[in-house]
Amino acid sequence: MFGPVSSPGATRDLDGLDWTRLREAADAVASRAYAPYSGLRVGAAGLGRDGQVYTGCNVENASFGVTLCAECGLVSALVAGGGQPLVAVSVTAGDGLALAPCGRCRQLLLEHGGPELLVDNGPGEVPLRLADLLPGAFTGEEIAERRSER
């Protein structure tokens, strides 16, 4: 568990999602991570609205800032696979436990899952709504509504 125990709007075992399967997919892809610098192997697995599970792992770089988080790989696979929005996501460090998505990846997930995207909070814990993990988010609507016309 990395977030609050109860989250308004999220349900325990009522969402009909196979969180164990999603967590296992995240663990499996974490084993393929390229993480020689931090040693933290991260896997992300997301269920698309099409019922397919997409995965990604972190890929580090000697120029640390270039590192790709596991969620980047997941979103890339999702878009390349047809661009269905995500309905649920699990991020682990290959240990079956939920890992908190970093701030940048919360923003990334928002664009491809929306505020109601359910985020794994660990075995036996209530999943979290992305909106609760990224309140007051900046979105493309801001761009559309507020850009200058020139």
Ligand code: THU
């Ligand atoms: N990492 C992820 O892959 N996703 C996150 O949401 C948090 C951080 C990775 C990036 C880096 O390779 C390692 O974890 C340590 O920060």
